[in-house]
Amino acid sequence: MAFRGVDFLEFDSLLSEEERLIRDTVREFVEKEVVPIIAEYYQKGQFPMHLVPMMAELGLFGANLQGYGAAGVNNVAYGLMMQELERGDSAVRSFASVQGSLVMYPIYAFGNDEQKKKYLPELAAGRLIGCYGLTEPDAGSDPGSMRTYAVKDGSYYRLNGSKMWITNGSISDIAIVWAKLDGTVHGFIVEKDFPGFETREIKNKLSLRASVTSELIFEDCRVPEENRLPATSGLKSALMCLTQARYGIAWGAIGAAMDCYEEARNYVAERIQFGKPVASFQITQQKLALMLTEITKMQFYTLQLGRLKDQGKAKYYHISMAKRNNVYWALEIARMAREMLGASGIVDEYHAMRHAANLESVKTYEGTHEIHTLIVGEHITGIPAYGGEN
Amino acid sequence: MNIIVCIKQVPDTETKVKVGPDGKTIDPAGVNYILNPYDEFAVEEGLRIKEKHGGEVTVVSLGPDRVTSAIRTALAMGADKGVHIKLDDTYLDSHAVASVLADTLKELPYDIILMGKQAVDDDNLQVGPRVATLLGIPCVTVVTKLEIGDGKLVAEREVEGGTEVIEASLPAVVTAQKGLNEPRYASVKGIMMAKKKPIEEKTVDAPETQLEIVKMDYPPERQAGKFIGKGVDDVPELVRRLHEEAKVI
Ligand SMILES: Cc1cc2nc3c(=O)[nH]c(=O)nc-3n(C[C@H](O)[C@H](O)[C@H](O)COP(=O)(O)OP(=O)(O)OC[C@H]3O[C@@H](n4cnc5c(N)ncnc54)[C@H](O)[C@@H]3O)c2cc1C
Numbered sequence: 207m208a209f210r211g212v213d214f215l216e217f218d219s220l221l222s223e224e225e226r227l228i229r230d231t232v233r234e235f236v237e238k239e240v241v242p243i244i245a246e247y248y249q250k251g252q253f254p255m256h257l258v259p260m261m262a263e264l265g266l267f268g269a270n271l272q273g274y275g276a277a278g279v280n281n282v283a284y285g286l287m288m289q290e291l292e293r294g295d296s297a298v299r300s301f302a303s304v305q306g307s308l309v310m311y312p313i314y315a316f317g318n319d320e321q322k323k324k325y326l327p328e329l330a331a332g333r334l335i336g337c338y339g340l341t342e343p344d345a346g347s348d349p350g351s352m353r354t355y356a357v358k359d360g361s362y363y364r365l366n367g368s369k370m371w372i373t374n375g376s377i378s379d380i381a382i383v384w385a386k387l388d389g390t391v392h393g394f395i396v397e398k399d400f401p402g403f404e405t406r407e408i409k410n411k412l413s414l415r416a417s418v419t420s421e422l423i424f425e426d427c428r429v430p431e432e433n434r435l436p437a438t439s440g441l442k443s444a445l446m447c448l449t450q451a452r453y454g455i456a457w458g459a460i461g462a463a464m465d466c467y468e469e470a471r472n473y474v475a476e477r478i479q480f481g482k483p484v485a486s487f488q489i490t491q492q493k494l495a496l497m498l499t500e501i502t503k504m505q506f507y508t509l510q511l512g513r514l515k516d517q518g519k520a521k522y523y524h525i526s527m528a529k530r531n532n533v534y535w536a537l538e539i540a541r542m543a544r545e546m547l548g549a550s551g552i553v554d555e556y557h558a559m560r561h562a563a564n565l566e567s568v569k570t571y572e573g574t575h576e577i578h579t580l581i582v583g584e585h586i587t588g589i590p591a592y593g594g595e596n
Numbered sequence: 597m598n599i600i601v602c603i604k605q606v607p608d609t610e611t612k613v614k615v616g617p618d619g620k621t622i623d624p625a626g627v628n629y630i631l632n633p634y635d636e637f638a639v640e641e642g643l644r645i646k647e648k649h650g651g652e653v654t655v656v657s658l659g660p661d662r663v664t665s666a667i668r669t670a671l672a673m674g675a676d677k678g679v680h681i682k683l684d685d686t687y688l689d690s691h692a693v694a695s696v697l698a699d700t701l702k703e704l705p706y707d708i709i710l711m712g713k714q715a716v717d718d719d720n721l722q723v724g725p726r727v728a729t730l731l732g733i734p735c736v737t738v739v740t741k742l743e744i745g746d747g748k749l750v751a752e753r754e755v756e757g758g759t760e761v762i763e764a765s766l767p768a769v770v771t772a773q774k775g776l777n778e779p780r781y782a783s784v785k786g787i788m789m790a791k792k793k794p795i796e797e798k799t800v801d802a803p804e805t806q807l808e809i810v811k812m813d814y815p816p817e818r819q820a821g822k823f824i825g826k827g828v829d830d831v832p833e834l835v836r837r838l839h840e841e842a843k844v845i
Contacts, residue, residue: 208610210608210610210628223664223665223668224668224787224788224790224791226665227668227669227672227782227787227790228784228787231672231781231782231784232784235781263781263783264781264783264784265783265784265785265786266784269784277783277784277785278785278788279784279788283784287784
């Protein structure tokens, strides 16, 4: 049965016709193009590259930016797109998040006119693929401790260091790389054929298998002066990109959760044990009720967040709360769904376990669950508790 | 070319329809409406004709307020403008629908009128031919391939055991069969642009219907299956039962 989404409390009545149409269009795309093939790519450990031109054609890349070939939708419509993509697979949503929020957004927000004109339309059209390099082998939750650095050398910068766990790294044409220049973090646009730049794909993942994750290595990599993003202001700018991406992730998690809930609900209605559908047992119903409750809560929190974002009122800690909560519950729901499917739940014909495995990464990247807890905690108490000197 | 596509909004084929309390209509609660799938082929074909020969694609739909979302879907796919003939959500037979459409179409310039071969909700397959008759123009139904030439069209239709090639003068009505084309997705940019495209609203008097629905009923419940056994040894028993009890072989 085709995916219809979850709408317990007339959520749809709060959407505009346009927002609904956009969501339904992406839903149809995912149903036809992603769902039938994704398990195969997951097993092969490959990203389905043939989806890129289709996603571009649909207008999914950087859709909430204005101009430069971007679709220019509002943040709610953008969020609904991410929801539908992640309903297919977190890898597909991750691709769109990186391309839009972590590559197009920094160029859009911190780039000069030439950079915007050169890169943004190509990225929107999917003719260029981008990645975002912040994390390093020894700098994860604490990106301020990064070691990658740039030194000015005539009309060039020399970049040294490495970046780890970079989504799309080895399939990218450009990388947004964050590095210290005279002690301050700056952003650079590094093209794949710049001398001294190499990538290495991280194989053997047990999560996000349909997404490419790589290491980026810079050895005296020559980056022309005009490839530095001029308008960044330290680490804060890198974190601003993450805020954009985390917003999309909060919606994406709802999509994965809905898919798992739907799958589990359909399964237990048909599966007979002890002469009755598994759906008729109290423990099953408790799980279903919990799933539906959490999905419904997520929908309304995240919708309000989107409306606030459109009004320029969404704060990073609002977004942290959504990322933290939604990914946490999506993962719980995915695990519960897997459980309810019994043994069937462990094969790739069903989605729940793939979602659960993916969500392990989603829970970690873009700020771990713990880091978002601390961000909200700092907002509540005014006391930073990240450790170090803060 | 002035290309007109008549579209209908229908309940999603995935919807489990419930009969309303009056026993004559379907209960609209919880029904998800979509653009009739055969009409999607018609819209796509209209857009392809425009891309090849130039012109304008106008989509026409009749029904209550909710049908604007079907019109917007067609506009998002690339149609240029819409006409919404506003009518309450009451039962209209094919004759009534065709006469309202024909009255509206008479006032519009048209070289070709496209529609789906049928609406998947009431499956009457009548509106295309009836509109053509009311307008006094040719009609080719259930078309799987269409070429537009100078003042004429060449259409292919699937008939029992083969293909039929038909020529007709324009203007004409053509009804689309699955296989005519592969409809495009409405892109997000298309949806954004659709918001700015005009939809003209028309109000008309409720047309006369010749038919009346007296009752709607569910199909009979399926009987529980009988388990005969597994493996080769049980096949003779299965064959015997299919032959003697079910009488299907
Ligand atoms: C599939 C995948 C894709 C990724 N893609 C990208 C990408 O495209 N670009 C990019 O830059 N990065 C990317 N990352 C990296 C990701 O953002 C980091 O993994 C994340 O920030 C956590 O860093 P870490 O793995 O080094 O864990 P650590 O920071 O070493 O954390 C280990 C554990 O300690 C906890 N912890 C750390 N500090 C504290 C504290 N102060 N208080 C309490 N607990 C704490 C963490 O929550 C975690 O549980 C990706 C990661 C994955 C798995």
